[in-house]
Amino acid sequence: MNAPLLKADGLKVSYPVRGLGKKPIEIVHGVDFEVGRGETLGIVGESGSGKTTIGRAILGLAMVTGGSVRFDGRDISHLGARDRRDLSKGIQVVFQDPYSSLNPSLTIGATLAEPLIVQGWDKAKATRRVLDLLDRVGLPKNAAARLPREFSGGQRQRIAIARALAPSPRLIVCDEPVSALDLSTQATVMDLLIDIQREQGVAYLFVSHDLAVVRHISHRTAVVYRGDIVEQGSTRQVTEQAEHPYTQRLLLAAPVADPLRQEKRRADRERLRAAQREADLQAAGF
Amino acid sequence: MSAPTTVTAEVEEKRRGTVARLIRDPQAVVTGSILLLMVLAGLFANVIAQHGPNEASLSAALAPVGTPGYPLGGDQSGRDILARLLHSINTAVVSALIGASVAALVGTVSGLIGGYFLKLRGVTEWVFTLIMTFPGMLLLILLMPVTKGDYRFTMLIFGVLLSPGIYRIVRNMTIGVSNELYVDAAKVSGVTNPRILFRHVLSVVRGPIVISTAFLCGTSISTQSGLAFLGVGSKEIPSFGAMISEGFKNIHLAPAQYLWPSLALGLMNACIVLFGNSLRDILQGAQPKPQKIAVAHVAQGFEALDIDTGKASLLSVRDLGIAYRSPAGDLNEVVRGVSLNLKAGETLGLVGESGSGKTQTAFGVLGVLPNEALVTRGSVRIDGKEILGLPEADLINVRGSQIAYVPQEPMSNLDPVYTVGKQLIEGIMASTGVKRAAAKERALELLDRVGIPDPAKTFKSYPHEISGGMAQRVLIAGAVAAAPRILIADEPTTALDVTVQADILDLLRDLQREMGMAIVLVTHNFGVVADICDRIAVMKQGEIVEQGTTVDVFADPQHDYTKMLLNSILDEDTVRSDAPVLVEAAGGEVR
CATH class of the missing domain: 1.10.287 (Helix Hairpins)
Structure with a gap:
């Protein structure tokens, strides 16, 4: 049995509180999960459950205070700045809000090229890659010269996906990537994510509050409630034969x-x- | 959504550079030109004036205006006033450049560092608070032995004293930008901190820095003049302050001497401030302003559609049109001839995607709209009585008692400054006209009715002490206080968790049964529609494309758009079933 791509063991995450001598607040109380290569793990939960925090901890944006996260067998829970930057080739992100996830004053081309330039790509090569990426997510080539405000929410989310794909990562943390989108747009963006996964074998950690969306894209699903994973398994099993009372409530409330x-x-x-x-x-x- | 975006004229306008927009602003052009002329006059001082600034001639002492070679006359020591005036401009410009640029540089660099690196913020805060406690003018005078009276050195120190203003602006904006998701995305992309600060943060804080620096130029000039007026610093350097001081002494002998430097200083500072204001309008004017909601304005010559409603339904909307004015002045209709009927006790779902005009329609029915909006046509009647065009005084009687509203964001619709109870009482007194004591009793009853576990405690709570679901219950309690006949709910559960959403929908259903009110529910969620609505109206681009009972529309949609929307709903019965594709592990093995 090969090691999973991402493996969290007893992962605890806390947010620091400002002020001397104040203890950090623990948001995630020790969760275990795995994401296999090319697989989608859905993380479902309600606001304040800690689902987003789990994603941020894996990205190095939140403080891991216990347990470990292994990516490709290597512990990434307490990486230094340089190692974390190197890891950007392996792990990428797509955020929920397509409006604040793109810098309003940078052109789409500059936003997409940035991850490549910082990794030492030369400009011509990066530009070619940007055009390929735009094409892959279904946007016209001339989008590169335009600013984010000229695009709709769905198009911006496509741009965010292109940015995540730029360094050819093996894992993308998707934090509610379709929650801010209209119904018809939602469906096309999800299809794009699934197509890309089939084509490139990238794994997703897919965080969402929406069971219907998670069902559609996840091979396996974990349910988070108040900082703990209360249930996980294959998506069919979790959504059709839920055992935990909270999961049952969640399913019937939708x-x-x-x-x-x-x-x-x-x-x-x-x-x-x-x-x-x-x-x-x-x-x-x- | 792959439809090509049309690049509108407005976007083109925004794209145009700051300089291009400055040139089109008369205030900026006039003040900018005056400043430019003054600077040029200072640069060519030696060409324009026939004497040096410190060249004294006894014969010219207190010479009147118009003396040959001395167009503005001579001062007490027989120096050419024009020459001194022109050289004073140079002194002022150099003071402004040194003072403002030192302040901008020190403030910006420390502001970026203090705002971005949480650990260093304590240090920068402490240092800049200390700088702010120094009495500026006094310190500059005390430091004269150190600066040796050189005004440039003095302005350098003054720049540091000015820097806390810039520091605070930059620090606050940097903290704001650091929380933006695109900064997080850049971190995840492996972008180094200096590069994030330079590319992502500085580009946002640049505008405010430029504006503040423009104003600091004025402050620097005034301070330098003030010091010179007091006689602090080198007597050799011609400056407005020194000239005013001398003119002051001779005010009875030659009153005009005092006039020239004062005019020049006044003109220069006024131009800097006005130019700075123009700059601010241009750099910050593009930011969206919060929308103000007010009584709906009607278009000129508007007359409510006079229709015979026949069997008068509770709410009848006919051919409603709502428009916004484009920058060019044309009316752009966002609601285009909407007609609706609502019976007592019925729930109508107004469904559509963003931009379909569903919320605008709901606001129109309430008789309120953003200030920029105009009602262009149609009629909205409650029980046969026309709402559109009614003055505010009459609308107040309709709102609350006849028609009430539940918003999408419960938290932003409660005032954080007042307790929940106080806000409820206010609303109850306004909508039912009862006294305070009775209103309090009613408020507690209502809180209990909407399912709040401990009404007395919630009554005394501030909005931040209750959850989003509780806040929505409070707003519903307020809305139904006067037993309205129509409730307009604009995405009332969109901001809530799904388990809370189910509870709120149950509550609305129960209240409706109890009070017999009609509900217009604006939503994009077909699950919510299926749960609670009797009838449904599907909106697209400001028009209703399909209307019918919920069961009929779901079972047999007629319009292509409705079919497309229903097809986009993620089917509950399909679970992702394809296995993950095989990917080579790092070691080359296939899993």
């Missing part, structure tokens, strides 16, 4: 876009809630 099925789901949710309340009361000793 409305289905069909009035008749939704009516049934609402009734199921009502029943589950009553049952869980009963169980809670019994557990509390009543």
